[in-house]
Amino acid sequence: MTADLELTAREAAKSLRNWRKSNTEADTRGVAHVGEGVLRCALCGTTLVVAQEDKGWYAASFSYSCADPGCGQGALPVAEVDRELEEFTRRRLKEPAVVAAWRATRLAELDEQIADARPILPWCWDQRRRRQLSRRLAPSEWLFTPYTCTSGSRHYLYFFGTELTDLIVERARTVAEPQRGRSVGELVQAEREWTYLWLDIHRLKRRQVRRMLGRRALQEIDDDWEQRQTRLWDLLKETDWQYSGPARQPLEDRAMDQEWSQSPGVMARQRRSLLAYALGDNQLVLSATVDAGSRVRVVPAVS
Ligand SMILES: [Zn+2]
Structure with a gap:
């Protein structure tokens, strides 16, 4: 040799x-919806799951619902919730501290993949x-x-x-x-x-x-x-x-190209990883009642 x-x-x-x-x-492994495994039920704290509601032979819609059948929380349409998740992500990914955290993590991932090759x-x-x-x-x-x-x-x-x-x-x-x-x-x-x-x-x-x-x-x-x-x-x-141009920003990610509510399921895994940067140490709670215009609330994580 x-x-x-x-x-x-x-x-x-x-x-x-x-x-x-x-x-x-x-890039692709098994996440169908951006809020899966991230959203928690406002009533009981259980992680929400995505369920499909059959509305006749031509239309089926997806909802986030509580995994506990005994919980009173109703099903919430994925499209509406994803719109809120996108707004939240866009807002947070402009904050310098969040951008810095995103940059450091992404660079570490890239360095590892490149070193392995x-x-x-x-x-x-x-x-x-x-x-x-x-x-x-x-x-x-x-x-x-x-x-x-x-x-x-x-x-x-x-x-x-x-x-x-x-x-x-x-x-x-x-x-x-x-x-x-x-x-x-x-x-x-x-x-x-x-x-x-x-x-x-x-x-x-x-x-x-x-x-x-x-x-x-x-x-x-x-x-x-x-x-x-x-x-x-x-x-x-x-x-x-x-590279001589301006440094890449998290919102330039391809996962942000299309409106999330219009394209649920598209690049869900990548969208969820951007949402995770936006979230930092916090948790997302979803409630059936709208509070100050939104159903999604950010709460500090309980360990
Ligand atoms: Zn619940």
């Missing part, structure tokens, strides 16, 4: 799979190593002709490279203090070039390309692919990046 390799090809393939799995799970990177740096890694990532390629131009290990390496790039770009944009290093714009550009090619060829079947355009056309596609990915992997050897 060469000095710069911490992992064997087998270990690198395994960590690459795990890294991608934990990355995508963090680093030992895999040397396996992507040159074509010979990429081939060794590929054999572990998608062994079936050695038995069958890959179906499309981006099947098998190409698929893994492309998503690993672009997902890691997105994290590094997000990190550079999130840091509040001025940074030294290369402009993150170069990284964005290299990622974009690779993505354009991915979009062009990911549906092309290799066998068809060979039959219709010839062996040389297929070779050209493969060379282009190698060239564009090499460009990105080369840049990813750098560790210091800087």
Whole structure:
């Protein structure tokens, strides 16, 4: 093994799979509604659950209701409550102390994800190593002709490279203090070039390309692919990046793009994590009666 390799090809393939799995799970895993597990019943203090009320064959609506069937708290429509949760989140995420807490936590998460990817990177740096890694990532390629131009290990390496790039770009944009290093714009550009090619060829079947355009056309596609990915992997050897624009704010998160009440269930997990920053050490209590225009009340957490 060469000095710069911490992992064997087998270990690198395994960590690459795990890294991608934990990355995508963090985004999507099992939260259907933003208030789930966060809101408590004003009457009995129990955590509220989301229940579906069937209103005929064409319409069903979702409500937050108390998990205790003996409690007198009625069901409250998710859309109305989510509107209040969004207002609360927007208001709090403009406060400097909340923004600072959000920034520190998000940076720590990004640093951890980026650090976990680093030992895999040397396996992507040159074509010979990429081939060794590929054999572990998608062994079936050695038995069958890959179906499309981006099947098998190409698929893994492309998503690993672009997902890691997105994290590094997000990190550079999130840091509040001025940074030294290369402009993150170069990284964005290299990622974009690779993505354009991915979009062009990911549906092309290799066998068809060979039959219709010839062996040389297929070779050209493969060379282009190698060239564009090499460009990105080369840049990813750098560790210091800087972004010259204003630092990212929590309200720029994609989870805030659409109105929560209009799109319940969309990015619920990410919305809930923003709500958690907004909430800090407090708890949210939901009551059936409207008090000063809202049903949601913020109370200090009882430990
Ligand atoms: Zn209750």
